[in-house]
Amino acid sequence: xxxxxxxxxxxxxxxxxxxxxxxxxxxxxxxxxxxxxxxxxxxxxxxxxxxxxxxxxxxxxxxxxxxxxxxxxxxxxxxxxxxxxxxxxxxxxxxxxxxxxxxxxxxxxxxxxxxxxxxxxxxxxxxxxxxxxxxxxxxxxxxxxxxxxxxxxxxxxxxxxxxxxxxxxxxxxxxxxxxxxxxxxxxxxxxxxxxxxxxxxxxxxxxxxxxxxxxxxxxxxxxxxxxxxxxxxxxxxxxxxxxxxxxxxxxxxxxxxxxxxx
Numbered sequence: 001x002x003x004x005x006x007x008x009x010x011x012x013x014x015x016x017x018x019x020x021x022x023x024x025x026x027x028x029x030x031x032x033x034x035x036x037x038x039x040x041x042x043x044x045x046x047x048x049x050x051x052x053x054x055x056x057x058x059x060x061x062x063x064x065x066x067x068x069x070x071x072x073x074x075x076x077x078x079x080x081x082x083x084x085x086x087x088x089x090x091x092x093x094x095x096x097x098x099x100x101x102x103x104x105x106x107x108x109x110x111x112x113x114x115x116x117x118x119x120x121x122x123x124x125x126x127x128x129x130x131x132x133x134x135x136x137x138x139x140x141x142x143x144x145x146x147x148x149x150x151x152x153x154x155x156x157x158x159x160x161x162x163x164x165x166x167x168x169x170x171x172x173x174x175x176x177x178x179x180x181x182x183x184x185x186x187x188x189x190x191x192x193x194x195x196x197x198x199x200x201x202x203x204x205x206x207x208x209x210x211x212x213x214x215x216x217x218x219x220x221x222x223x224x225x226x227x228x229x230x231x232x233x234x235x236x237x238x239x240x241x242x243x244x245x246x247x248x249x250x251x252x253x254x255x256x257x258x259x260x261x262x
Contacts, residue, residue, distance in 0.1 A: 002219065005139040010210060012146070015077060017209045023079040024086050024202065026068035031089040033062035038104040039118055047115050053163060053251040057122075060156045067149050074145070085201040088194060095190040097121055113179065116171055120183040123164035124191050124239045130157040162245035169242050181240065188239040189232075196228040 011017040036058025040051045072079060084090070093100055098121035099114060110118075133154035140146045168180055200221060207217045227235075 002216070004135060007220075008136070008139065011206055014210060015075060017206050018075070019072060019077045019080055020202075020205060020209065022068040022072045022077075024082050026065045026072075026079060027082045027087070028089050029061045029065035029068065033058045033065060035089075035099070035101075035104060036061060039099065039110065039115075042104070042108070042110045043115060044109050044112060046112060050115065050167065053167075056251040057160055057163065060160065064153050064156065067153065071145070071149060083201065083205060086198055086205065088198045091194045091198065092121075092125070092190065095194060097187050097190045116168070116176055116180060117183055119164055119168050119171070120180055121187050122160065123168060123242075124184065124187040126157060126161040126164055127239045128191065128195060130154070130161045133157045159247060159250035162247040162250040165242055165245045166248065166250070169244065172242065180242075184240040185236075188236040191239070192228060192231040192236055195231075196224060199224045199227075 011021055036054050040054035040058060043051045043054065069079060092098060099110075099118055103114075133150065136146070136150045137154045140150050143150070172180055203217070203220050203224065206212075207220075212220075
């Protein structure tokens with residue numbers, strides 16, 4: 001039976017597919033860490049109180065990258081280059097979503113609208129990350145190799161999502177509600193397209209590594225297209241709602257100590 005658990009277990013059991021999976025994940029997390037670090041450094045004076053939370057967000061992303069690399073090292077594997085068609089972060093940037101790396105490389109303060117753009121983009125992508133990690137948590141929380149990493153990363157992603165809700169609601173109360181909703185909708189529609197394209201690319205690469213049959217590959221591709229059709233029709237709405245989070249000030253205070261995964 002083809003299920004999310006059996007599919008991921010197959011990827012996990014093979015060194016080459018596991019290597020690609022962890023390399024893609026580590027690369028994306030490292031990019032997120034760099035972006036948050038630059039945004040924290042460039043936050044306008046009016047939003048300096050937000051900087052420590054952005055720093056914490058970036059530190060968590062960097063930590064996740066190190067965790068995936070440590071999982072590779074534990075198996076005696078090294079990262080591989082990430083195929084461009086699977087680079088979720090950069091593909092979103094090419095769609096004009098979020099803040100461009102060229103802008104972040106300049107030492108020019110961001111505007112308040114830039115900060116809102118960053119938070120709205122993060123609210124959408126953290127929704128995806130939170131859902132993906134909860135799926136892994138459901139099936140692999142007790143796995144001897146992945147369990148601790150999945151629990152930690154899932155908790156962090158839930159914190160990031162709560163933080164985005166809280167800060168965007170603060171900006172909405174300050175009169176930016178229409179801007180926030182426009183950016184959220186644009187980000188959500190772009191994200192679901194990129195997620196579909198990246199999912200198809202990753203599954204094609206995994207299929208080549210694991211020698212999947214044409215029938216299995218076609219079935220997985222059909223499933224990805226079905227998810228996209230649902231998200232395009234109605235699923236995108238979950239990415240644009242804003243609600244007071246159960247976790248308040250989720251990124252306040254110091255980050256917890258990082259455990260050893262190597």
